[in-house]
Amino acid sequence: MPFPPTPALTADCVVFDQAGRVLLIRRGNEPFKGQYALPGGFVDIGERVEDGARRELREETGIEVGDLNLIGVYSDPDRDPRGHTCSVAYFARVDHADPVAGDDAAAAEWVDDWRTHKLAFDHARILADAERRREDS
Amino acid sequence: MPFPPTPALTADCVVFDQAGRVLLIRRGNEPFKGQYALPGGFVDIGERVEDGARRELREETGIEVGDLNLIGVYSDPDRDPRGHTCSVAYFARVDHADPVAGDDAAAAEWVDDWRTHKLAFDHARILADAERRREDS
Numbered sequence: 507m508p509f510p511p512t513p514a515l516t517a518d519c520v521v522f523d524q525a526g527r528v529l530l531i532r533r534g535n536e537p538f539k540g541q542y543a544l545p546g547g548f549v550d551i552g553e554r555v556e557d558g559a560r561r562e563l564r565e566e567t568g569i570e571v572g573d574l575n576l577i578g579v580y581s582d583p584d585r586d587p588r589g590h591t592c593s594v595a596y597f598a599r600v601d602h603a604d605p606v607a608g609d610d611a612a613a614a615e616w617v618d619d620w621r622t623h624k625l626a627f628d629h630a631r632i633l634a635d636a637e638r639r640r641e642d643s
Numbered sequence: 644m645p646f647p648p649t650p651a652l653t654a655d656c657v658v659f660d661q662a663g664r665v666l667l668i669r670r671g672n673e674p675f676k677g678q679y680a681l682p683g684g685f686v687d688i689g690e691r692v693e694d695g696a697r698r699e700l701r702e703e704t705g706i707e708v709g710d711l712n713l714i715g716v717y718s719d720p721d722r723d724p725r726g727h728t729c730s731v732a733y734f735a736r737v738d739h740a741d742p743v744a745g746d747d748a749a750a751a752e753w754v755d756d757w758r759t760h761k762l763a764f765d766h767a768r769i770l771a772d773a774e775r776r777r778e779d780s
Contacts, residue, residue, distance in 0.1 A: 554720065
């Protein structure tokens with residue numbers, strides 16, 4: 507590709523259930539190994555960002571969602587200790603579904619006390635923004 | 644960087660003036676050389692997307708803006724004939740400012756009949772989305 511180097515592009519999903527729980531994974535790899543995180547990962551070349559978000563969600567949790575709503579774009583150069591990434595974050599709702607951990611996720615579960623956990627990366631900020639957007643919508 | 648290859652990250656700006664005109668550039672380079680386009684370009688590693696949007700706007704038009712409002716994320720793999728790019732688009736308002744073309748821009752001007760022009764890339768779609776967002780806000 508003839509393009510200059512740019513931050514690596516990732517997509518993350520905030521999925522709420524009807525009880526207000528959030529679908530989180532336990533990271534299987536460094537950085538933040540073992541910590542709760544939003545399902546997500548790197549967008550492939552040739553893949554729309556929304557499709558990357560759905561693919562990562564499916565691979566890590568087995569869950570499929572309907573509409574994806576844009577929360578925001580998170581590109582602080584220090585957000586990932588490995589290097590500069592830019593995450594596009596979406597929220598979605600599901601009635602109920604049982605997650606099955608896969609790919610980079612050591613576990614995948616509905617978490618009700620997510621505010622009390624230390625989340626990987628800037629995912630606490632993304633979740634707080636998602637909650638505000640959910641209340642507005 | 645230890646990251647897999649991802650789409651190249653760009654930022655574009657829709658700037659409206661009080662008369663509803665839009666700040667457009669004439670592209671100085673291929674692709675779409677000579678066509679109207681939104682000011683924008685590639686985000687540098689180490690730079691937040693919003694900062695990249697402001698830098699490209701300043702370099703191409705000489706104009707500084709206040710708040711940037713997220714319009715959306717545009718990542719169709721075919722949106723750029725050179726390869727897969729993902730653009731984060733913002734809108735902003737300025738009271739009045741005289742643009743000065745620079746960098747990749749052969750010209751920079753306020754355009755009132757922008758709906759009648761064929762714009763580069765998917766910029767017509769971005770502009771239509773921006774107009775809806777501007778009416779909502």
